[in-house]
Structures are given as C-alpha cells and as structure tokens.
Amino acid sequence: MGDSAGVSVNGQYPPIQELAKTAHIKNFEQYEAMYKRSLEDPENFWGDLARENLDWFRDFDQSVVGTVNKGDVAWFLNGQLNVSVNCIDRHVKKHADKVAIIWEADEIGQGREITYTELLEETCRVANAMKHAGVKKGDTVAIYMPMIPEIAFVMLACTRIGAVHSVVFAGFSADALRDRLIDANTHWVFTSDEGKRGGRTLPLKQIVDVAVDGLDFVRNVFVFKRTHNPEVKMNPKIDVDMDEEMKRHRPYCAAEFMNAEDLMFILYTSGSTGAPKGIAHTTAGYLLYAMITCKYTFDLQPDDIYACVADAGWITGHSYIIYGPLANGVTTLMFESTPMYPDHGRYWDLIQRYKVTKFYTAPTAIRALMARGNDKIKEYDLSSLKILGSVGEPINPEAWKWYYEVVGNRQCYIADTYWQTETGGHIGVGLPGATPMKPGSCTKPFFGIDFVVTDENGNEIKGNDIEGQLCIRKPWPGMARTVYGNHNRYLLTYMSTHKGLYFTGDGCRRDKDGYYFITGRIDDVLCTSGHRIGTAEVETLWWLTVLLPKRL
Template identity: 40%
Template sequence: MDDAGVDGRPRDPSLAAADATDPPSGFREQAAASDADVYEAFAAEGPEAWRRAADLLDWETEYETVLDDSDPPFYKWFPGGRLNASVNCVDRHLDERRNQLAIRWFGKRGERRSYTYLDLHREVNALAAGLRDLGVEEDDVVTLYLPMVPELPISMLACARIGAPHNVVFAGLSAEALATRLDAADSSYLVTCDGYYRREDAFNQKSKADNARLRADVDLAATVVVDRLGDALDVSLGADEHGYESLVDAHDGEMVEPVARDATDLLFVMYTSGTTGRPKGVEHATGGYLSHVAWTTQNVLDVRPDDTYWCAADIGWITGHSYGVYGPLSVGTTTILYEGSPDYPDRDRVWDLIERNAVSVFYTSPTAIRSFMKWGAEYPDRHDLSSIRLLGTVGESITPKVWHWYREHVGGGEAPVVDTWWQTETGAIALATLPGIAPMKPGKAGPPLPGIDATVVDEDGEPVEPGEPGYLTIGAPWPGMLRGLREGDERYRREYWVEAEDGWRYRTGDGATVDDDGYITILGRVDDVINVRAHRFTTGELESAIVGVEGVTEAAVVGTEDGDIVAYVTTRSDVEPDESVRAAICEELATAVGEMARADRIVFTPDLPKTRSGKIMRRLLEDITRGEEFGDVSSLRNPEVVGEIESSVRDV
C-alpha cells in the first residue's frame, strides 16, 4: 500500500480529487489556517505541535511539558500549567473588547437580551460570589438544569471561576434522569429555573427538579432558581432555595478572584449513554480541553472576534459546551443563543435571525438541515443570507444531497461547508477539512485534523484498504480527550481503549471507510447493525441510500426479529409518498447496497421521533415495529408523531 492517507493524514490536502470542491480563493486567502504545511509540522513535531493550541490561552503558570504519557491510557495534557477557563473566556477580552457583544440571546416569545463582555464579566462575578456564599467550594460539582437562557453559560463560567466543575443536564430530561446524574456526580448544588416555554405552553421545570430532589440519594445543600416565566407560572421557593436574580443583585459589583486550576483539573462532567445502558460521566480537564476547543474554533470553523457566530446546538450537549460557549468566547467573538425551535413561530425563523444579525458562521446538524429541506427552499431563499462566510455540520453523517442543498440555499453556492466528526469523549473536532487548505468532499467528514492519528482498522486492528469498511480508532492522545470516567478507571479502560502492538488505541465505536486521499466517511455506530438474511448492514449505509432518492428528506431503518428491513421515511412537503417513491427506494437500496438490502416494509411518516438534540430514536421505532411496549415519550422533541407512526405501521 502506498501513502494513500490511511495512516490518518491526507496524502495531499491541497489535492482536488474528482469528487472534491475547493473553497473560494477569497476565503482561502483570509482563512485562519491557510498553510498546508501545518499537517507536516504536526506530524514532525508530535505532541509538541499542540503548543500552538495552548498558546491561544492565557496561563497563570506555564506548563512544564505538553504531554505526560507515562501512564497510558491516562494521559495528562500540559501538566504543571495553571489557568482559569472563566478568565480565558471573559476577563482577558476586556481590554480590547469590553463593549463588544459577547452573547445575543433570543427567547421563545420574542424576548431579546444582549451581553457585552463587560456585562458578562459583571454577572459571572456576581453569581460566582453568590455561589461561594451558598457554600460552593473548589472541586464541588454544581449541576445545571436549565434551558437555552443566558443564565446557563453564565452559570458555567461562574462555576469555572471558583474552581467548581459543572454538570449540565439537558433541560428536557426527566426528573429521574436528573436524580441519577445528581447522584452519579455527587452533586450537592443545583441551578434550575421555574420553567420554560414549549411552543405556547409554559412548562414547569421546577416541579421536575423537586421530584428529582425527592428521588436522589444526595442531599442538596442549596438550589438556585432562575425566574424565566415571571407571572406565567407561580413557583414558590422552599428552604435552601434561592432566586437567581436576588442572589446576583445581592453581589452585584463584587469581583471574585479567579481560582487558578491545574491544567489536569476537572472543568466539567457530562453524562452520556453507555453500551450497558448506564450513563457514563465523561470528565474533561481544563487545559487540554480548552486548548483544543479554542484551536478548532479558530482554524476549523474560522471564527474571528469580529464575527457573529451561531452554533445551533443546545448547551445541554457537548456541541453546545464546546462550540456554543467555550470555543466562541475563548476567541472573543459574538455568539448567538437561541431558545426556540427552528419552525416557531414560522419556518423561516432561523433564516430571519441570520439575516437580522448578519451571522457569518453557522454550525448546525444534518438532522436540522433535512428538516429545512423538507419545509422547502423558499424559506431560506426569501432572506438575504449573504453575510454567511462558512457553514458547518455536526452530528450524524451528512449525505451529498443534503450537503449540496445546504451550500446552495444557505451558503449562496459559495460558502465552504465544513463537515465535522467528533464525540462527547473527544471534546472537540477530530475529523474535518481545514477550509482554507483542504478541498471539501460532500458526504465525507474529511481527513483527520493535524495531530489526530485517526485510522480505520479491521477486526485485527490492521488498517483497511481504501473503500473497505472498518472501525474508526485514534492511535495517539489529543488535548481535548476525556481525562477519565466518573465511574472509575476500570470502566474507562473497558469502554474506550485497546492495547495493541503499537500502543493504546481509542475505540470510537463508529464504523467508517477511508478513501485514497485519506478522507474518512462515517458509517454510523458499529452497534447500529441490522442482520438480514445472513448479511450485516449498518443503519447509516442503508439510510444514506434511501435519502439519495429524489424527494426523500430523512430515513431511519430498523430490523425485525425475522430479519426483515423496515424503513421509516419522510419526504418533502411537495412530494406525494406513493408507490413510485416506494419502488424508487427499493431500487436505490438494491443498487447502492445490494439486492438483499431491499426494504421489506416502507412506512411513510411526516416526521421521525427525535431527542431534543436531534438524534433519531431508533430503539423506539424498533419497539413500534415489533409491537412492544415503550416508555414515556414526553421528553422527545416531537412526541406527537409517535401515535401517527403507530397508526401508519398498522396500515402497512
């Protein structure tokens, strides 16, 4: 095998292959990353190359070395260094950008709030002083159970300021889920709110928090409650409960000396699902995580201080942490925070916000883009989106059709589209094109970033041939990586690491292929596999083929106990899901995957059940397909669609 890129680096990042698209020359000339030699520099320098990322931060004490790899897989980044995340996201910008907007918030019912960096500094300090007075000390874990309101990033930064790790729990999760995470994190402090709006209805968040408190084994020493709904919901405070506004007002004007944290100290814990069904508490250290996030925000998303930037992910998930809060604020830009849904009150809400705020970098998920496609191009087309300089995608894989629609109707046919792959555990982007250097390949995440040793291997750990499916692994540590699991070292090793002849390798859990130029295509989770007639198919492979059919916008594939393939399919609003579409889907599956991959049943549905983060709930679809009982669906983004799907299944 030649140097075709399967070693984890693109053979020639400036090579425009037949299926590649170059960014505009004007973009390349001004991009933060424009020198293709960066790949060679990282390869030659090894871990030392990550000083470039650390140099983007302010350190109270310089680190002694870049990487301590003496006890793999327990790697330590920038040991000896001391810094504070709140200082790096707020304080250090005050001299040059104190009156620049840091956060622009748009509420569900049309409310607006703006925070300059000076405003943000003032409120972060006031809340930090209030939390400290409530008893929060360094290393105490504070749980944050809030919707997309400014008080959420402010609380994160206030915790970081006093050295208290935060544990953000997505606001849509149940009381039981919150109780589980309070206990698992051993968290004695909670910041929540009275409620929030779901469409037109006021939803009582405080009642869920109260129920969680009753279920949790840990005793809460204090709870802070944000008044989000005002008179719309009457919520009383009990013992050890404090109003956010009163707490902040009582400490307004106080300056809290930031607590210098070791680079290896915990910044936050985030719970994600595990292969056994038990949540995993993924821990991220301060120095490595913040360095990696700052570097990728600047070089992959090309975010600059004079941008207005919008990452549409909820802060309750890792994307919102890394590229909604810490990334943009660390580079000193203006970040948009939006509480509402993309189709409320109208289906052009997103495009209206982009136009009105002159958003220059927009980062969202393929799930959202498919919804935009389904609603119709007329919605973005009626707005002036010329401010957009770069588009990004994150989440599941994006198909070429969706990629081209996104670029054409949102990016004006010119803006680069950066498809990114990463995980809660990686902390920051690991696979993507550097938009000022490498051409884009629609449907392919891209090559590994400089310094990321990503390789697609077979079951024996050997690199696969280009085009062959395998398992995506990372063969060397990287700064944003998790420092461990809350559940202990043994589970950390078991869940993620395998010891090979060439050292420890991180198992991502994703299937992938790599092409001749080193561009990696993500096939989906390796456990998302359907066994059909003695063949194994990944759901991503089948779903990608289905959405390639004209008029299809989204698909989810599940298997039955008898080995049948059942496809749930949504189409554009102007497409009638009739027998001709059904036949086209079957033919496309046969052509793209094989005759044995033809769907046995196709269920047309107006939408697919999704979590609040936009992930399709395939397990729920499996239960519906098999006629089994399923649990509470109220935490779904669209619980109303479940009944429609059940009816459709009975009719097929």
C-alpha cells in the same frame, strides 16, 4: 481539485477562494505541513498553540505525558490558568463593550445582547452566590436549565471558582436527572422556573423538585426566573431565588488558579450497556482544543457573528456555543427556539437580522427544512454567511448539496464536523481555506488526530479505498481523561477493544483520496419491544419531535 465557481470536479468542491485570502490556514499544503508537525512533534506543536492562544498564571513545564493505551494522558504539566479569565477577562481589557452573547429568545424580539463587561459582572455575581452557599473548588454543580444567557453565566462561574459543572440537558426526565445527581454526589442544582421552546412551556423547576425529592445531600436549588410564573412553587428550605440573590452580590470575584489537569466538567452520555457515563474533561487541554478547533474550523475572525443553534446541554453547546467562541473573543449567538417556530423561516430570519457569518446546525434540521422547499428561504438575505457547519451525525450527500447550493449559494464552505463528547472537539473536519470538500465526508483528520482504520480484530488496514473501524493512535489535548468515578469503565470502553488505540465505536470508509466517511455506530444498539434500534435513530426521532411538534 476543482474550480473557483463552486462546482464539483471528480466529486470534490474547492475551498472558497475569498475565504482563503484571509484564512488562518490558507491552502492544503499549509494544512499538510501543520498536520505532519502535529503528529511528529506534539510537544512543541501544542505547546506553541497553548502559549500563543491562552493566558497562563504559571507556564507549564511539559506539553504531554502518557499514552492512549494506559489512559494516563496529561497535558500542560504544572501549568496554571483559569477558563473564565480566558473566556472573559482578557477580552474585557481589549474590547469591553463588544457583544459577547446574542440571545435569540423563543419569541422573536424578546432576546437581548450581553457585552463582555456584562458577562464578566454576571458571571462574578453567580460565582459569589455559589461561594456564599458554600460551593468550593472541586465541588460538583448540576445545571438543568433552558437556553437562556444565565446558563452561560453559571457554567463560567463554575470555572471561575473551580467548581465542576455537570450540565444535564433540560429535556431529560426527573429520573435521568436524579441518576446524574446521585452518580456525581451533587450538592447544588441550578435551574429556572420554566423553559420556553417552540411556543411550548417546559416545567423545569417541577422536574427538579421530583428529581431531588429524598436526596438529602442536595443542599440548594438555585432558581432563575424565565417565565415569572407565580404558580411555580419554591421550597424555602433549599430553594434560592436567583433574581433576588444576584442583587446581593458584587460583580467582582477573584479567579481561582486552576491546575491544567484539574477537572473542569462532567457530561453524561449514554453507552451500549449500563448507566450513563460521566465523561470527564480537564481544564487546559479541553479549553485549548475547543478554542483551536473553533478557530480553525470556522476560521474565526474578530468581527464574526457566530451562531451554533445547538443546546448547551450537549457537548456541542459546551465547545461551540460557550467555550470555543468566547475563548476566541467573538460574538456567539444562543438560540432558545426551534427552526420551525413560528414558521420554518426562523433560521433564515435570525441569520438576516444579525448578519450571521458562521452558522452551525444538525443534518436532521437541514433535512427537515429541505423538505419544505426553497420558497421560504428566498425571502431572506443570507449573503452575510461564509461558513456553514454540520454536527451530530453524518450529513447525507443530498442534504449537503442543498445546504451548499441553496443556503450557501455556492459561496460558503461546508464544515462537516465529526467528533464525540469524549473527544472534546472536532477530530475529522475540513478547513475553509484549505480542504476541498466532498459531500458526505468529514474530509481529513484535525491536527494531532492520528486516525487508524482497523478490522474487527484490531489489525490496521493501511492504504486508501478501505473500510473498517475507526480508532485514534495518539493522545490529543481535548480527549476525555476518564469516566467520572469509574476509570476502569473508561479503559474498558475506549482503550480495550483494540490495544494501544482509542476506539471511537464508529465504522468508517477511507476513499481513494484519503477522505473519511463515517458509516455509523458499531457498539451502541438499543433493544426495545424486540426491536434493535441504533442510537442515531433515537436521536433522529427526538429531533423530529422538537422540529415538527405539531405534525407528529
């Protein structure tokens, strides 16, 4: 399948032998055996992982019931647990002073580090502040915040008391935020006075004020101070100064016993038609899937410094900045800035300073940095890196090779991850110690993911060297359970195109070796000014405005 020098043989690059020695999945044969068991015996495969990797207040009676076709899937029946306990408390018992979060602020040198003990205390203070304001188990809380540690505190505090969080990316307009508040009937909103990104100041509180104007059901807006700008207006009727409020509450809050299928969070995603869909994820299945995909994809080890430089406002931030890494007890880095600020060496600088071992970014960023040449990257020591991840869209072979050869020096595994908001975690990805790599391919399905390639009529196309529409046959723990408040839309969008299958909405090619290549969206097309534009194009343009603000 390749050689140990990191050189392509027949289009494949071998796994990194040094990683394989200590990897959780050490070879392709082990992957194949585990994958086979995950499809043939999901009850015990996922049941074993759930009991080995999560702490439960009450053990579950059965791992899974329901089918994809009916949209009635449930995992870990009658089990009880708490997400924040699994992400914080149990790690405090083992290594209280270990750094949980490294915050890399927009301005170099202004960040901070939060230990697991500090994370527990801050999470509990936020949880107590919410309870004091009347937030109860099952209530929905909106979060419109920049990439500061407090966004993690709030998300984890919601899970601690059983509130359902709805994180809205802090780049969306007041109208977009307002629509999401109305859809989920959200009574509480968390924000900050302002945000910082790429040297720019973002008027977040001002945007929230416009969004909540006239919404009588919004009871409180909780405001953290990021810039401490005295000109940011506070409304004494509903606004709560969280800098002061945090001082009033004790750093202990008992964790709620949550049922495995209790709603954990809503995350809105755009569709081809209609209003944004509130993708709803439940507690145990989502947490386990985020944890296990993070553990195996990035081969997480106790001493890792793991950096996903996405935003918590997207599913990537939920699964692979907050919940996945923290459930595994590693150190996770939160990045407030952009790869181009103050110059295009920002990624390489933070990797060198923190000795980052696992790094996760988007192909658009990789391409933008590749276009700047290799001189800058040569100024930095990137030898700490072991795994380089790619997320958000298929990575083209040219960018893949640059990432592998220049950034990784042919010594790092490239984890090209394919997944969606709806899947909760990776569904197509290679494993560092086991799977040979192919540029442009997400390689093989993750455990429990039964890929099916169909024609446009839903007929399965078997064999290799084929192309069609990508579907999934069997349920997996991380799959979204519904569209919030509209289960019929969930069934129509994902379960009705091809009966008996979950429809990803993506086209794919399966090559002669059984490797998967995602070819693009089938269903999501925007029409503006007479032009048909795919959402991937819009996402790319957005990324460019973030990465190259002074050049557009």
